[in-house]
Amino acid sequence: MINYTLKCANEHRFDSWFQSADAFEKLKEARMVSCAICGDSHVEKAMMAPRVRPARSTSETQQGEAPERALSTPASPAEQALAELKRHIEKNSDYVGSKFASEARAMHEGSAPERAIYGEARPEEAKALIEDGVPVAPLPFNITRKTN
Template structure:
């Protein structure tokens, strides 16, 4: 069995268990998975943090990390919490934007120049293209949690 974090087009997040990734894909394709909040059947996998169990030779519960270390830097627990919050917010926002793939720089520039309707988009671009967008005053920023392009998803 495998658990997936899922979200609908209404940005509702929920968990569901499946026998395998193939089982999820089959049920998704047949419209058998529905959001328990709104009933939407347009359900996708959401970004999720891995659940990794402790090694059997380690102490079951490690002492809690302080929020900051002796040098004032964030501790591991605080960093995990912050990263989880970033991943959750990104997963909430992605369904509201349109995937443009490798055409990101061209699509962003077209919107900036008024040649295309303004829209929330996400996609891929090179570091050089991203810097050129910023140099031209076009707002673009990297996603903090990497995503799998739709065409490469299970």
Template sequence: MIRYALVCDQDHEFEGWFGASGDFDDQKARGLLSCPVCESAEVRKQIMAPAVAGTKRNTPDLPPKARAVMMEALSKVRRHVEENFDNVGDAFAAEARAIHEGRSEDRGIYGQATPAEVKALVADGVPVAPLPPDPPKKTEVN
């Protein structure tokens, strides 16, 4: 796993964990990254000093058992959404807005939206949140 220090266009700082160095660029290009504070999709990497192995550690790695529990919880959230919400595909932004404005049936939905669509929804007070990613396949994990 690779940890990047990230920042959004509203200067909220957070970190992201990625399976490989190219995953950040891939997820950003696909519009899958957003700030956990304001949900802005305008996310970039901050300059970081490389992590150099040494005798002292400031922050311990997440224990394997805790990491497994966290990944299982995220998988359960994703499964619950996929099993109980309507997949509206690339009509997500329009349908989320219609539900918010009372023009469509109030229900849970999921789908895809561009970063610009998500930013507009958030600016207009439409509640949206990113769906947790699919867990990595065992064949893709180092």
């Protein structure tokens, strides 16, 4: 795995992991790499300093050095906003899992009470909902699957 700092045509900078340098190039050529902030697919590698980890543990970090950031900690205001949006949706909506399409359709048709829901839908199910005028939107993050 390799981590690149990338930037889009709008000068947004973000990090992303790739299986290899070749994998990055293939995904970029297929326009499958997009800006994590604005969605622009004109993405290039940004200048970055190599990260060389010292041979000592993090508890031995010298004074004045910045501690390493945990991978799960949001690094930018955009990542912080996405994390807050995810917390809000998970707190204030019902998770319906793979029943999302049928639940959304039932609410739209009036055969189920309206409420805030989220879950998963196959691409063809989502397309059919949109074509039928059911108000749905993809979430800009991976949802935490809940089990009963």
